[in-house]
Amino acid sequence: MRQVLAAGLMALAWLLPAPVLAQVNCPDENTICGTIDSFSVKPLPLAAPIFVAENPGAADLAQQLTDLVVADLGGSGLFRHLDPAGYIGQITNFDAPVRFTDWSPISDESLALLTGSVATTSDGRVVVKFRLWDVELQRELGAGQQFAGPVGTWRRMAHKVSDQVYSRLTGEAGYFDSRIVFVSETGPKSDRKKRIAVMDQDGARVTYLTDDSTLVLAPRWSPDDRNVIYTSYASGQPEVRVLDVQTLETRAFGNIGQVAFAPRFSPDGQRVVLSLNEGANTDIYVIDIASGQRQRLTSSPAIETAPSFSPDGSQIVFESDRSGSQQLYVMPATGGEGTRISFGNGKYGTPVWSPRGDLIAFTKINAGRFHIGVMRTDGSNERLLTASFLDEAPSWAPNGRVLTFFRETAGEGGAPSLWTVDITGRNLKRLPTPSFASDPGWSGLLP
C-alpha cells in the first residue's frame, strides 16, 4: 500500500523510488494491500473491464457478472470503480499478457485491475475465471481462479469472485456470498403480517420460508446455515421453532412448555441459548439439543434476555435491567452473575458478539433516539455508528466488518427497512426488499 498519509510526506514520496508505507496486514510489502480501515477512508481505485465472453452465448452473462462484481466491490465502500469510459486498454483475451502501460495512466495512485472471462456450455453450465493485478508493480495478486456451476448460480459465482478480490486486497475474508434471513412485513402498523424470508446479502433472490398466518420474530441461522431458529406465536404464545431452509419444515424446539423467545445457536451448533418466562420473571437458559437437557444461566428477578455466544462458545453477552435499566453483561457460558460492560448514558440491548470475537454490537436508546453501536468485549471504546427514530437489532456480516440492522420510521405510516453500515460508521446503505422488513440475521460465508 503506497498511499501517503500526510500531505507533508507527499513531496518526499515523489522523490523516492516506490516508497512503501508498512501496513500491518501486508503479507508482502511489495503488493497492493491496505487495511479495511485505510480503504474505508480512501477507497482503492479498481479497474474492472467487462469479463471476456469466451463464446457468443456468454456475452450477456459476462456483462451481468461484471456488473455484479463491480456492484459488490464498489458497494463495500472500500473500492472506487473507475469508469470504463476512461479505459485506454481493452481485455479481449483472458489468457493474453496484460499491457500494463495501457492501465497505469488511468490512475495516479495504486490501481487494482480485475480481468475475467465467462464461458457457457450448451448443457447450461458456466465457467467464470478471474485474475487480479497490481498495475503499478505489474504483477499478479494471487493466482488466477475459476468457478464453475449451473447457469442459475451465476450470481453466487460473481459474489465468489468479489469475495476473492476483497480478501486479496484487504487481507480479510469477504462477505458477498452470504444470505440474510429476515422478517418480511406487510399491512397497517396496527395489524402487521409477518413472515420469514431469505435473500442474498445484496437483496437479490428473495424467497419466503413461512406464510403470514402467524406472528414470527427474529430468525437466526444455525452455524451450518441450514436451519433458522426463531420465535413464533403459532401456538398462541411465544415459542421457539426451528425451520429447515431446504425443506421448509418447521418444528417446535425443545419441548419447553412455557413462553420462550430470543433463541440463538451456540457456535458449535450443539446448544441453543434463549429466554424463558416464569411468572413475571425472564431468565436465560441453555438447552443441549441432543439431550434436551435444560440449564438455567441467570437467576435474578430482573429481565435477562437477548443472549449471544462469543465465537469460541465460552462466554455469553446478554442484557439485563437488574441495575434499574437495560444494560449489557458478559457471563461464562455455564452461567453466573456476569460482569456489566455498558456504562454510557441511556439503555443498551440486543448485544451480538462479532464472529471475529473482538467487538460486541448493540442497540442503544438514549434521549429518545436509537443507535447501533459497537464496543470492545470489555465495554471499552464504545462507538455509535447510526442514529435515528428507531434503529435496532444489529447482526454481523460473516467477516465481522459490516452490520445489518433494521430502521423503523415514526408515525402512522412508520415502517421498518433493512440497512447495512461498516463498523467504521461509514457506508450506511439501505438494502432493497420487496416490502417492509425487520430483524435481519446474516449467515456465514456460503461454502
Place this chain on the structure above:
Amino acid sequence: MRLSHILLLGVVLLASACSRGEDAGGLFGGSGGSLDDNFGPGGAGSVLGPDGRPLNPASPAYFAQVIGDRVLFPVDQHQLTAEARTTLDGQSTWLLQNPGGQITIEGHADEQGTRDYNIALSNRRAAAVRDYLVAKGLPDARLSIIPFGKERPLEVCSNESCYQKNRRAVTVVTGFPGA
C-alpha cells in the same frame, strides 16, 4: 312509475307525522310508554352494543365496554397504578360473578424499546394483572398470559398520546354463554 312516486311520498309524510312526539310504534314499550324495564342498574339505562341492542351484562362485550378490559402503565413500568387497581377490582368482581370462561391477559408495550425487552416487559405487565386477580380470589388455572411486546400497537402515532394507550394489559374473556 309516476304512481309509485306518489305512493312513496305519502308514506314519507305519514312517517314524519308519527314522529312528532308520539310513540306510535311502541319503541319504548307497548303499554302507554312505560320505561321501567329499561332503566338498568342504578337507573343508568342499558349499555348498547355496536349493533344498537342492549348488552347482556354477562357477556364479554359488557366486560370489555362497561367493566373495562384494560389497564395502562407508565413508561417502562409494570407496577399497577391506583386507577389500574380500581379497574381490576371491577374485573375481579365481574369475573367471580361470571365463572366458567377462560381469561387471557395480553401484555403490550409501546414502540420505544427493543423487541426482546418489550416481550419481557409486557410479560411483567400481564403477570402483574394476573397476580392481582389471583389475590382477589380468581383461580390461577382460569388465567393465562400472553406477552405481545410491541407487536400489536392499538394506536399508531409516535408520541405519548398513542404510547400511553399502547402500554396496556388487556383482560380477554372467552367461552361464556353470553359470548
